[in-house]
Amino acid sequence: MDPKDSTRLPLNQRPAWKALQSHFQSIGTKHLRDLFAEDPARGQRFTAETDGIFLDYSKNRVTSETLRLLVALAEESGLRAKIEAMFRGDKINLTENRAVLHVALRAPKSERIVVDGEDVIPGVHAVLDKMASFANRIRSGEWKGHTGKPIRNVVNIGIGGSDLGPVMAYEALKHYSQRNLTFRFVSNVDGTDFAEAVRDLSPDETLFLVASKTFTTQETMTNANSARAWSLSGLGGDQSAVAKHFVAISTNAKLVASFGIDTENMFGFWDWVGGRYSMDSAIGLSTMIAIGPENFRDLLSGFHAMDVHFRTAPFEKNLPVLLGLLTLWYTDFFDAQTIAVLPYEQYLKRFPAYLQQLTMESNGKHVTLAGKPVTAQTGPVFWGEPGTNGQHSFYQLIHQGTRLIPCDFIGFSKSLNPLGRHHDMLMANVFAQAEALAFGKSAEQVRAEGTPEWLVPHRVFEGNRPSNILLADALTPAVLGQLVALYEHSVFTQGAIWNIDCFDQWGVELGKVLATKILAELESPTEPAISHDSSTTSLIRRYRASK
Numbered sequence: 363m364d365p366k367d368s369t370r371l372p373l374n375q376r377p378a379w380k381a382l383q384s385h386f387q388s389i390g391t392k393h394l395r396d397l398f399a400e401d402p403a404r405g406q407r408f409t410a411e412t413d414g415i416f417l418d419y420s421k422n423r424v425t426s427e428t429l430r431l432l433v434a435l436a437e438e439s440g441l442r443a444k445i446e447a448m449f450r451g452d453k454i455n456l457t458e459n460r461a462v463l464h465v466a467l468r469a470p471k472s473e474r475i476v477v478d479g480e481d482v483i484p485g486v487h488a489v490l491d492k493m494a495s496f497a498n499r500i501r502s503g504e505w506k507g508h509t510g511k512p513i514r515n516v517v518n519i520g521i522g523g524s525d526l527g528p529v530m531a532y533e534a535l536k537h538y539s540q541r542n543l544t545f546r547f548v549s550n551v552d553g554t555d556f557a558e559a560v561r562d563l564s565p566d567e568t569l570f571l572v573a574s575k576t577f578t579t580q581e582t583m584t585n586a587n588s589a590r591a592w593s594l595s596g597l598g599g600d601q602s603a604v605a606k607h608f609v610a611i612s613t614n615a616k617l618v619a620s621f622g623i624d625t626e627n628m629f630g631f632w633d634w635v636g637g638r639y640s641m642d643s644a645i646g647l648s649t650m651i652a653i654g655p656e657n658f659r660d661l662l663s664g665f666h667a668m669d670v671h672f673r674t675a676p677f678e679k680n681l682p683v684l685l686g687l688l689t690l691w692y693t694d695f696f697d698a699q700t701i702a703v704l705p706y707e708q709y710l711k712r713f714p715a716y717l718q719q720l721t722m723e724s725n726g727k728h729v730t731l732a733g734k735p736v737t738a739q740t741g742p743v744f745w746g747e748p749g750t751n752g753q754h755s756f757y758q759l760i761h762q763g764t765r766l767i768p769c770d771f772i773g774f775s776k777s778l779n780p781l782g783r784h785h786d787m788l789m790a791n792v793f794a795q796a797e798a799l800a801f802g803k804s805a806e807q808v809r810a811e812g813t814p815e816w817l818v819p820h821r822v823f824e825g826n827r828p829s830n831i832l833l834a835d836a837l838t839p840a841v842l843g844q845l846v847a848l849y850e851h852s853v854f855t856q857g858a859i860w861n862i863d864c865f866d867q868w869g870v871e872l873g874k875v876l877a878t879k880i881l882a883e884l885e886s887p888t889e890p891a892i893s894h895d896s897s898t899t900s901l902i903r904r905y906r907a908s909k
């Protein structure tokens with residue numbers, strides 16, 4: 363399949379798209395109260411499940427007809443063939459001429475995926491084995507620092523895709539982590555990030571993982587250099603200490619070696635792993651050290667289970683496809699600007715931040731694979747916070763504001779920290795919020811409570827706010843893998859229909875180039891010639907005068 367195929371109709375000319383437009387006229391204003399009244403079995407019917415991940419999508423503004431048309435749109439957009447192209451290792455990241463094979467990172471040894479004539483699976487497992495043996499040596503205390511002490515602190519230095527996955531996974535799986543090890547994550551070039559991360563650590567017990575696919579990223583290399591200086595100054599300045607206190611995770615062996623890290627202590631990955639899709643590659647080394655190789659393999663098996671489901675389940679029962687289609691339905695037909703992700707699980711506190719990169723860097727695109735302007739809105743803004751905290755701040759706007767904000771609630775049957783009535787209270791809030799958003803509270807109901815007439819409008823909840831509920835048994839490593847893969851493939855589903863490149867990020871590159879130019883102007887010892895726009899020029903001059 364040629365993704366530039368000009369015979370494929372633009373999105374807004376596909377028959378299913380046109381049918382959805384007219385269908386929207388009849389259903390767009392229909393209330394969830396009526397949808398439930400007309401179809402009492404809706405709450406059981408509009409559900410899907412795979413390997414213990416249960417999705418209730420009945421509180422969405424859809425009918426069976428909507429779903430039929432959305433699935434038809436996916437078919438017309440070539441989603442099935444695009445999924446196969448990704449799993450097969452085709453170079454579907456067109457603008458960077460790369461295969462997109464995060465699915466290979468969690469494929470079993472028995473699989474075979476060929477890129478440029480080479481089966482990539484043996485290499486994936488060789489790196490996993492090397493990571494496991496290293497992780498075990500750190501966890502057991504066998505690996506000794508320069509002064510002979512075991513490692514007690516692990517600091518991951520990386521940014522973007524080399525940070526957000528590791529931080530999220532560490533927080534999400536803290537319950538399974540080895541508690542005598544301390545983990546810190548440094549990403550920002552703001553020196554405060556590094557200073558605060560190491561202020562109470564001892565260099566002789568601290569290991570740095572420098573995580574950078576390219577090993578050229580300004581923030582990461584600046585932090586890595588500061589870490590090396592901090593480490594060496596605490597260890598008597600002996601350069602050989604670097605080998606005991608630094609390892610690299612990168613695709614760039616040459617730059618790793620010139621930084622002074624022994625390439626024996628380098629964990630590789632490949633250009634077919636995108637940054638934001640890399641938490642299950644060697645970039646996950648901090649996760650593996652924290653939770654151990656066995657748990658890490660369970661995490662991978664969860665990812666893989668969702669991969670198999672995405673690849674094989676019929677679209678109408680396919681969780682990532684359903685989530686992706688619903689996102690597109692609200693984004694393109696209801697003009698919803700954002701999606702809120704609301705995990706009712708404290709350990710998932712960084713999950714929304716992780717999803718922001720995954721969804722927005724992937725689908726924040728304005729042209730199709732053929733370089734033509736897209737004819738519909740693409741990636742919505744993703745955001746969120748764990749419940750119940752959010753209920754006491756921004757939920758007000760979701761309930762009674764003027765915008766439509768579809769929500770994904772995530773909850774678990776069992777708590778990892780059972781404590782009295784806490785978990786029942788937590789889950790009661792999930793169900794109550796979704797119910798209130800969907801059904802609201804009418805003026806009649808408010809009046810019946812004896813509310814004075816002038817106050818009635820303020821206390822009315824329109825309802826008709828859509829939400830999904832995702833339920834699983836408990837937050838295990840495998841379930842985390844399933845959840846991340848669920849959103850990865852939901853993003854893919856949307857991108858396939860919009861016919862955009864989900865796997866490049868040219869928008870990120872521009873800022874990097876401009877910052878390098880301005881840095882030289884900020885640091886110049888003599889007054890530099892500055893030729894930006896008048897605003898940027900004055901700001902640079904003002905900063906130079908006051909720094």
Ligand code: G6Q
Binds near residue numbers: 576637638723867
């Ligand atoms: C992710 C992006 C970006 C990238 C960082 C770090 O998909 O490409 O967030 O991960 O810029 O890049 P390095 O790993 O090369 O340092």
